[in-house]
Amino acid sequence: MQPSHNDQQVDLANTAGDLVPANPSTFSDDDTLSGLEKGPSTTVSSPKIPIPEPADVAEKEPFLYSLRTHKYFITVTILLSLFTDMVTYGIIIPIMPSILEHMGGDSTKTGVLVAVYAAGIMSSSPIFGVLSDKMSSRRKPMIIGLTGLLIATIIFMFAQVYWLLIVARFFQGVSGGAVWTLGLALMTDSFGADEMGIQMGKALIGHTMGMLGGPPIGGLLHDAFGPKAPFYFCLAFAALVIVMLSLLIEVRGDEMQEIRKYAVELRARDLANGIEVKEVVHTSLWKLVTTPRMIAAVTVTTLEAFDLSSLEPTLPYYLKDRFNLTEGQIGLVFIAFTLPTIVSPLAGWVSDRYGAKILCCCAVISAGCFMLVLSIENKPLWGIVLTLVGIGLSTSSFIAPILGEISAVVRRTGDKAAYARAFAIFNIAFSFGMLIGPIIAGYIYHGLGFKWNCITTACILFAFVPIIFFWMGDRKAKMEDVAMYEREEEERKRILAEIAIIKAEKKAAGEA
Structure with a gap:
């Protein structure tokens, strides 16, 4: 069934600022950030308000409107956006030694080049987050970001000195900050709390396949078609996503503009009807x-x-030192990471029903255990591949629940215009891990070897499990999140119904 304009899962409550009404029965002191973390509040459900369908004020829909606003088209577009960003990040991993060969490259230089991408994301994410929450469109800044990714990739492809590689890599990260911050915010605009996990899980297949599938793609393309082939692959996908974003229609943006246009009338009608107007948070x-x-x-x-x-x-x-593998063979080993990406939607489905706490705790512990197994010396190549499959399976279960958690935190603040800022925090955190991971690993590998690199990573994973266990949302918190979202949806539909009535009255009165 195609979703209608009014049925799109869009968060609008804060768009109208202090003109958005709040039914006192649907809010309590526990709806503040700190209050709701202590437990659920007792609320009275808002009455269901029928939504009129004023055919006389309806405008002609754009070409292929149903397809361009369909939730699957949105999910696939964001999936490919994340894939393009992360494949650009990961595709150079197996070919890095050959790229840096004439520049005196080693594991430390490689680590810096990997990490500077994360520095670009960290520096740009807060900016895009703040700007996006003030704009009605997510996709237009995303298009600009992907265009920047195209340009930076071309520079990286033709760079002949190390410092230019760093500059190009940094601006690839800046573009990635736009893709991640705005793409995840667009997903939050489009889906409700009851299906956020599974839809995010589907979109994050693109993230995992890009990050972990980039190395095998890069290695295979390098061996088969030459050193520039991996970059042409990235450019083609960036162009494809730009086209898809150009076609996508954001219902959220349309509704925001409607609310702003009729803000004065909405306030007057709500005050006349005795509905409290809640101050913007x-x-x-x-x-x-x-x-x-x-x-x-x-x-x-x-x-x-x-x-x-x-x-x-x-x-x-x-792998090159111990088994004398080529770039293409190294890329094939990295496929072991990508095989378990299919669990991302499953992880999202589990978190939608049971909360994120248990799933994330188990996944982090599992990843640490597999890292310890990887540290065992003298394993055959097939043993390394199987261990990497376990690591990929564990890490693929991390992120889908987390994005639902972040959306819930924003919802509980009452500031419904903070989603992009919240996902900017997510980007910064992810980028920080990407920044320190390769640098620390590069130094440890250079000084102590691969074994201690794996042991160090495992110890860090185990050390943070208590924070996850005590502070992450459980099943009870997830049920509260869904209930809060349903109340917001009722309020959103009421506002849209009021706008439809206002438009009908204006037309009947002969107003423009």
């Missing part, structure tokens, strides 16, 4: 990031990035 980045539930989410995010990025600059050198 503004939440700072600091308040978001210091919430215990957000701290737990940020911790898991950082651990996933650290776990994977600590292997990326060291595993190619380890």
Whole structure:
């Protein structure tokens, strides 16, 4: 069934600022950030308000409107956006030694080049987060970001000196900050709390396949078609996603403009009907990031990035030194990471029903155990591949629950315009893990060897499990999140119904 315009899962409550009404029966003191973390409040459900369908005020729909607003088209577009960003990040991993060969490259230089990408994401994510929450469109800044990714990739492809590689890599990260922050915010605009996990899980297949599938793609293309082939692959996907984003229609943006246009009339009608107008709530980045539930989410995010990025600059050198593998063969080994990506939607489905706590705790512990197994010396190549499958399976279960957690934290603040800022925090956390992972791993590998690199990563994973266990949301918290979302949806539909009535009255009165 195609979703109608009014049925899109869109968060609008804060768009109208202090003009958005709030039914007192649907809010309580526990709906503040700190209050709801203590437990659920007793609320009275809002009455169901029928939504009129004023055919006389309906406008002609754009070409292929149903397809361009369909939730599957949105999910696939974001999936390919994340894939493009992360494949650009990971595709150079197995070919890095050959790229840096004439520049005196080693594992340390490789680690820096991997990490500078993360520095670009960290520096740009807060900017895109703040700007996006003030704009009605997510996709237009995403298109700009992907265009920047195209340009930076071309520079990287033709760079002949190390410093230019660093500059190009940094601006690839800046573009990635736009893709991640705005793409995840667009997903939150489009899906409700009851299906956020599974839809995020589907989109995050693109993230995992890009990050972990980039190395095998890069190695195979390098061996088959030459050193520039991996970059042409990235450019083609970036162009494809730009086209898809150009076609996508954001219902959220359309509705925001409608609410702003009729804000004065909405306020007058609500005051006349005796509905309380709730003052707008503004939440700072600091308040978001210091919430215990957000701290737990940020911790898991950082651990996933650290776990994977600590292997990326060291595993190619380890495989080349011990087994004398080529770039293409190293890429094939990295396929072991990508095989378990299918569990991302399953992990999202589990978190939608049972909360994120148990799933994330088990996944982090499992990843640490597999890292310890990887540290065992003198394993055959097939043993390394199987261990990497276990690591990929564990890390693929990390992130889908986390994105639902972040959305819940924002919802509980009451600041419905803070989603992009919250996902900017997610980007910063992920980028921080990507930044320190390869640098630390590069130094440890250079000084102590691959074994201690794996042991160090495992110890770090185990050390943060208590934070996840005590602060992350459980099944009870998830049920509260869904209930709060349903109340917001009732309020959203009521507002849209009021706008439809206002438009009908204006047309009947002969107003423009």
